Amino acid sequence: MPRLVPLPDDFRSRPFSTREARARGVSLGRLRSADLLKPFPAVREVRTPTPSIDTACASYGERMPPSQSFSHATAARLHGLPLPRRVQAAGVIEVSVELPGQCPRVVGVRGHRVTAGSVRTVLVRGFRVAAPVDTWCQLASVLSLDELIVVGDALVRRQSPPATLPELRAAVADFAGHRGAKKLREALIWVRAGVDSPRETELRLLLVRAGLPEPEINGIIRNRLGVKIATGDIVYRRYKVLVEYDGGQHRTDEEQYHWDVDRLDAIMAEGWRVIRINKSHLRTRNRAVFKVEKALTSAGWVHGRE
Incomplete structure (x- = not known):
């Protein structure tokens, strides 16, 4: 197989028009080579395993x-x-x-x-x-x-x-x-302000639509001296119930895991009940609702009175 003629260096990192390529000495045969994609008419880009949205937009941006x-x-x-x-x-x-x-x-x-x-x-x-x-x-x-x-x-x-x-x-x-x-x-x-992730939104909607009270989103939790000890995902302050969504980083990042343990220990030391929800709980939605409802009921919440 004949060796391909090298392209100008900047063409390897961005899409380019065939007009620009010809003006810079790239032959028509080189523009038809298999290592070049033709995302749009008169536009070429070097083939990559996983083109990004920026690359796709830059390709169309040429025309x-x-x-x-x-x-x-x-x-x-x-x-x-x-x-x-x-x-x-x-x-x-x-x-x-x-x-x-x-x-x-x-x-x-x-x-x-x-x-x-x-x-x-x-x-x-x-x-x-x-x-x-x-x-x-x-x-x-x-x-x-x-x-x-x-x-x-x-x-x-x-x-x-x-x-x-x-x-x-x-x-x-x-x-x-x-x-x-x-x-x-x-x-x-x-829509609520102050949310950190789509999973928090999904969990909040699930709980409220099940008839549970409207929670505080990413509320600040302080100890008895008024010092901030945490920002809680879903906070039921009146009942001292905190609902936390555990994403993948909480299990795979050792530093994050140890920090979470210390943080949750400090929250529970102040009399809070902590309910941890993960992806599996959201797949079986009744399970997530049951866990939170049980904690709220134990803390004095009565369905329909708030």
């Missing part, structure tokens, strides 16, 4: 006109918002184009036409992308109610939130009349 921006699920992935696997694995780049522009007719790209000025855009790693709150509204047509709540919680999360609850409310009001608007309004009712 993307200024009137278009990345939107919907593609925007959500660029913003780092949590999406279900079925949406992430769709393998389609989604873009929006303002009217009267026409949607792109390119394999691997799904276009959406939007009213001029109706979608705000921001720059994310150099890409024109629908703003986080507008992205959430766009997802209302493809996500389930609970999936929308998860994304809404992520927008107003505890650390570095991209949005505020008032911004979500304003966006939902502006979205009236669009596909998914009713579902979006219902999702907003369930």
Whole structure:
């Protein structure tokens, strides 16, 4: 097999147009080589085992006109918002184009036409992308109610939130009349600020929908001297019941494991009951509800009186 002619160094780390390649001395034969992908017409990129969303967007960006921006699920992935696997694995780049522009007719790209000025855009790693709150509204047509709540919680999360609850409310009001608007309004009712992970959202929804009290999310727990000893995932302060979701890192990270043990010992020393929930409990949902309900009842909670 003949040895391939080396490409310019910067072509190995980014997509490039065939026009640029020809201008820099790359032959037509080299552009047809099997080690190069052809994600879009007149665009090439070096074949890699697992192309990232950034790589895919950069490939389309080589031919993307200024009137278009990345939107919907593609925007959500660029913003780092949590999406279900079925949406992430769709393998389609989604873009929006303002009217009267026409949607792109390119394999691997799904276009959406939007009213001029109706979608705000921001720059994310150099890409024109629908703003986080507008992205959430766009997802209302493809996500389930609970999936929308998860994304809404992520927008107003505890650390570095991209949005505020008032911004979500304003966006939902502006979205009236669009596909998914009713579902979006219902999702907003369930969104809570201060959540750290999709699992926390899932657990909170499970407990509240089962008739348990509305918990405090990531509440600060202090000892009798007023010193902070923990931030609890789901806190029932009145009953001194703490519900913690144990993710994989709690088992695989030895330092995290030892820190958790000391932290939970300090909480229990202050008279708190700690309920630990993991993925298996969420698969058998009645089990998770039973564990928490039993702890609350033991602490004096009576169903229907709060």
